[in-house]
Amino acid sequence: MLKNRRLRLERFFDTCGVDAILFSNLLNIRYLCGFSGSEGALVLTRDNAWFLCDSRYTTQAGAEVVDAEIRQFTVKLDTVVELATELKLSRIGFESAHTTVGDFKALSDRLAGTELVAVGGDLDLIRSCKDQVEIERLQRVASLASASLQAVLPVMVPGVSEQEVARELEFEMRRRGADGRAFDFIVASGERGAMPHGRASERPLRSGELVTIDFGALRDGYYSDETVTLALGDPGERSREIYGIVRERHDRAITAVRPGIACHEQDAIAGEFMRERGYGEYFGHCLGHGVGLEIHEKPVVSPRSETVVEEGMVFTIEPGIYIPGFGGVRIEDTVVATENGCRLLTQVPKELMVL
Ligand code: ZN
Ligand code: ZN
Numbered sequence: 001m002l003k004n005r006r007l008r009l010e011r012f013f014d015t016c017g018v019d020a021i022l023f024s025n026l027l028n029i030r031y032l033c034g035f036s037g038s039e040g041a042l043v044l045t046r047d048n049a050w051f052l053c054d055s056r057y058t059t060q061a062g063a064e065v066v067d068a069e070i071r072q073f074t075v076k077l078d079t080v081v082e083l084a085t086e087l088k089l090s091r092i093g094f095e096s097a098h099t100t101v102g103d104f105k106a107l108s109d110r111l112a113g114t115e116l117v118a119v120g121g122d123l124d125l126i127r128s129c130k131d132q133v134e135i136e137r138l139q140r141v142a143s144l145a146s147a148s149l150q151a152v153l154p155v156m157v158p159g160v161s162e163q164e165v166a167r168e169l170e171f172e173m174r175r176r177g178a179d180g181r182a183f184d185f186i187v188a189s190g191e192r193g194a195m196p197h198g199r200a201s202e203r204p205l206r207s208g209e210l211v212t213i214d215f216g217a218l219r220d221g222y223y224s225d226e227t228v229t230l231a232l233g234d235p236g237e238r239s240r241e242i243y244g245i246v247r248e249r250h251d252r253a254i255t256a257v258r259p260g261i262a263c264h265e266q267d268a269i270a271g272e273f274m275r276e277r278g279y280g281e282y283f284g285h286c287l288g289h290g291v292g293l294e295i296h297e298k299p300v301v302s303p304r305s306e307t308v309v310e311e312g313m314v315f316t317i318e319p320g321i322y323i324p325g326f327g328g329v330r331i332e333d334t335v336v337a338t339e340n341g342c343r344l345l346t347q348v349p350k351e352l353m354v355l
Contacts, residue, residue, distance in 0.1 A: 001133060002066050005032055006044060008126040013046055016117050018093035020045045022080065022107075025098035027293045031127050034064045036221060041076055042068070043083055052079050081110045093119040128290050128298045129312040134222065135336055138292065138314055139345050141178070142224040142334055145217040146347035148172040149228060156355055158207045158232060162187035165213070166200035173217045182216030182223045182295050193229070193327035196285055196320060207233040210243070212320075212330050216295060223295045225316050226346035227332030230353040242279070242321050243329050243352050249274050249319040250331045250350065253287060257317070257335055257342035263288075263305035270319065271303070279321050282328075288316040291334050313337045314345065 009021065023029050023042040030036050032044065033051050037060050040053040049068035053061050054076075061070045073079035084092060092111070094104070096118035108116055130138065152168045166185040173181060188198030190209040198212075205211060214227040229243065253270035267287045274280055288301035291314055299307035301315055313336070320330030331350050335342040 001131060002032065002034065004131065005126070006049070009044065010046075012093060012119050012123060016091075016093050016119055018091045018117050018119070019089045020084075020087065021093040021095075021119060023095060024103070025095050025124075028095065028098075028124070028127070030221060031293060033068045034066045035061055036064060037061070041080060043080070045087070050083055052076060052083075077106055077110060080107070084111055084114055089114055091115045091117055093117045095119060095123055097121040097124065125298045125307070127292055128307070128314075129310050130292060130314050130336065131312065134292065135312070135314070137220050137222040138224070138334070138336070141217050141219040141222050142226065142345040143347055144176050144178055144219060145173060145182075145215060145224040145226060148176055148178075148217070149213065149215060149226070149348055153230075153353075153355060156205060156211065156230075156232065159204050161202050161204050162189055162192075162200040162211075163202055165205070165211075169213075169215055178217040178219050180218045182218050182225060186212060186214035186227075188212045188328070191325060191327050193329065194322045194324045196322055196328070196330065205232055208235060210235050210239050210327055210329060212328060214330065214332065221293055223291055223293075224346065225291050225295060225318075225332065225334050226348060227318055227320075227330045228348050228350075228353070229329045229331060230355060232355050234354065239327065239329070240352065242323070245274060245277050245279055246319050246321050246329045246331050247350060247352075250317055250333070253317045253319065254333065254335060254342065254344075257309060257337055258340060259309055259311045259337055261309050263299055263301045263307045263309065264303050266309070267301055267303050267305070274319070274321075282321045282323055283319060284322075285318075285320070288318055290315045309337050311337055311339055 029042045037057045043050045051065045051068040155168045187200035189211040192198045193212045212229045216225040249270045256266045256269045286302040290297040318332030322328035333346045
């Protein structure tokens with residue numbers, strides 16, 4: 001399994017002409033060798049791997065790290081330099097998106113005879129196609145979160161605050177085995193729904209209003225992400241119209257997902273429809289983003305994204321309409337691209353729920 005993940009690095013070895021790549025981003029390290037602690041480094045050559053950690057993590061690394069030699073360090077930089085010297089590395093790639101200027105300088109000072117080559121942000125794309133183990137984990141955490149939301153719906157009555165809803169939802173996720181929440185939940189009711197990232201406030205829910213809830217759980221290192229907009233009693237004609245348009249865009253975008261389509265095309269297919277209906281200017285954020293070991297990761301689904309969808313990619317589709325002074329609607333599902341289309345991981349039905 002991890003061997004296949006490491007094979008995805010081949011093109012970086014080829015294009016950058018490096019003997020080894022030094023990883024410092026803990027999520028990439030987890031992905032490539034299994035270590036889930038909070039400090040370490042990974043050095044990969046085409047054929048071998050070395051995981052470096054301090055004494056706090058030697059036992060954990062022994063249990064988690066797969067197909068890599070474990071070396072304990074007192075000063076990480078010293079051990080990286082020792083290893084590079086021992087392996088006679090002449091060009092080492094480093095994660096330019098995750099290396100501080102200070103760390104880069106320290107490394108270049110100590111490795112005077114070795115060339116350091118920036119391996120760009122594209123490196124994170126190696127994680128965008130999920131393997132079977134990852135898809136199972138993503139499915140499990142998405143199901144847990146969806147079921148938790150459905151379990152707390154009875155709490156949502158007029159007078160209860162947005163924060164109380166957020167708290168109940170988090171308790172429910174924990175009860176069902178989540179390691180934590182994926183992020184501060186968005187619970188935005190009434191005119192607060194116009195804020196795409198309106199974190200839960202003390203505002204009480206009111207009858208006849210829409211409530212947008214953007215929520216997710218974390219389990220076994222993987223995140224879920226889903227948004228439901230529902231109504232407390234009849235929300236009125238304008239809210240229903242807006243909901244219908246967002247729903248249509250959401251459905252069209254999901255229908256368009258298949259291997260071979262570029263992310264920007266997917267965005268355009270659904271976006272045209274919303275502009276025709278006169279709501280184009282009320283939607284400003286990306287249509288979607290990858291979900292995995294991070295809540296926001298590659299690929300980005302936006303008009304500028306050249307990424308082409310491949311089988312196994314997991315990302316969100318989350319159109320919205322936000323009208324200042326009125327309110328808003330967002331509908332979000334997380335999908336996995338399959339051979340011919342896609343499958344939903346998130347599970348709350350998306351027809352307008354009126355509580
Ligand atoms: Zn979300
Ligand atoms: Zn999202």
